[in-house]
Amino acid sequence: GAGVSQSPSNKVTEKGKDVELRCDPISGHTALYWYRQRLGQGLEFLIYFQGNSAPDKSGLPSDRFSAERTGESVSTLTIQRTQQEDSAVYLCASSLGTGITDTQYFGPGTRLTVL
Amino acid sequence: SQKIEQNSEALNIQEGKTATLTCNYTNYSPAYLQWYRQDPGRGPVFLLLIRENEKEKRKERLKVTFDTTLKQSLFHITASQPADSATYLCALEGGGFKTIFGAGTRLFVKA
Numbered sequence: 001g002a003g004v005s006q007s008p009s010n011k012v013t014e015k016g017k018d019v020e021l022r023c024d025p026i027s028g029h030t031a032l033y034w035y036r037q038r039l040g041q042g043l044e045f046l047i048y049f050q051g052n053s054a055p056d057k058s059g060l061p062s063d064r065f066s067a068e069r070t071g072e073s074v075s076t077l078t079i080q081r082t083q084q085e086d087s088a089v090y091l092c093a094s095s096l097g098t099g100i101t102d103t104q105y106f107g108p109g110t111r112l113t114v115l
Numbered sequence: 116s117q118k119i120e121q122n123s124e125a126l127n128i129q130e131g132k133t134a135t136l137t138c139n140y141t142n143y144s145p146a147y148l149q150w151y152r153q154d155p156g157r158g159p160v161f162l163l164l165i166r167e168n169e170k171e172k173r174k175e176r177l178k179v180t181f182d183t184t185l186k187q188s189l190f191h192i193t194a195s196q197p198a199d200s201a202t203y204l205c206a207l208e209g210g211g212f213k214t215i216f217g218a219g220t221r222l223f224v225k226a
Contacts, residue, residue, distance in 0.1 A: 004158070008204070020146075031212065042119070042204060043216035050212065091158050100212055101147055101166075106158025 002026070004107035007090050012113045013082055020111045021077045025094030028074050033093045033104060036061075043091060049075065050097055081113045117143040119217035121205055127223045134192040136204030138219045141186060145207035148181055148188050153202045153219060162203075163190075195224045 002066045013019050025032050030051045035043040045059040049069040060066070064082075069075040074093040079086055095102035120139045128134050138148070148167045149157035165172040165181045165188065172179045178191040192199050202219040209215040 033212075033214075035216075040123075042218040043206075043214075045209070045213055045215070048212050056211065056213065089142055093158070098181065100208060103161045103164075104214070106160070108156070108158055 004092055004094050004105050006107040006110050007088075008110060009108065010111045010113075014115050015084060016081055018078065018080045019082055019112065020114070021079075023075045023077070023092030023094075023107060025073070025075070025092070026051045026105055027069035028072075028096070029105070030097030031083040031102065032069055034067055034075070034077050035091045035092055035093065037109070039088070046077070046090075046110075050101050054061065058081055065092050079112075082112075084114050087114045117145075117158070117207065117209055117215050119205055119207060119215060121203075121217040121220045123218060123220070125221040127225065128156055128195055130196060130224055130226050131162070132195055133197065134195045134222055134224070136203050136222065138188040138190065138217055139186060140205075142183075142206055143207065143209075144183065145209075147208050148179075150177075150179055150188075150190050151204040151206060151216075153204055159204055159216075161208040177207045177211075193223075195222075197224045197226050200224050 007022045032049045034046040041057040047067045049054040064080045067077045091109045093106045118141045144157045149163045149164045152161040204219040205217040
């Protein structure tokens with residue numbers, strides 16, 4: 001497809017389980033972002049990948065959160081030992097990666113519910 | 116740390132009127148500021164970017180102003196339509212490639 005895709009669209013899990021969220025960026029986009037959006041709140045930056053550079057992990061809230069990206073393709077966000085406060089929509093965005101003002105194109109998000 | 120404030124109360128206006136949304140920020144001097152639209156169940160969609168040396172930017176029915184002295188941006192939709200109903204997010208550059216988003220203001224345009 002032409003846009004950013006994310007899977008699954010919805011994920012319900014039990015407290016303490018691990019979850020993996022997937023993001024397929026727009027082809028040719030070297031930059032990829034993960035954000036978290038809690039109900040009624042703005043987007044919270046989690047992590048940023050740019051090409052083969054070391055990712056900016058400064059937004060990850062705890063060591064239970066990790067993300068990987070292979071080259072300039074798919075990225076996975078992993079949350080270990082999920083907690084109820086992890087319930088949120090997780091959004092992925094990609095951009096060309098040529099400059100800081102590049103437009104970010106967002107996927108539809110994964111709604112995570114931790115019971 | 117940087118802080119963005121957007122009116123948490125929904126804005127209700129009549130079709131055809133101009134909608135004006137406010138974004139205030141503190142503890143920072145961003146090089147640029149962006150506005151996004153977000154519909155329920157969807158990711159944000161980029162609308163406009165305005166740089167610190169630009170006072171005003173227009174795109175069709177949209178107009179954004181950026182007052183670096185007041186640390187404020189205003190977002191205007193002229194001749195509003197029910198299809199403009201959505202949440203509008205303000206975002207500022209947070210250093211490097213980081214973007215800091217506000218919580219958004221919900222706009223309802225009544226026919």
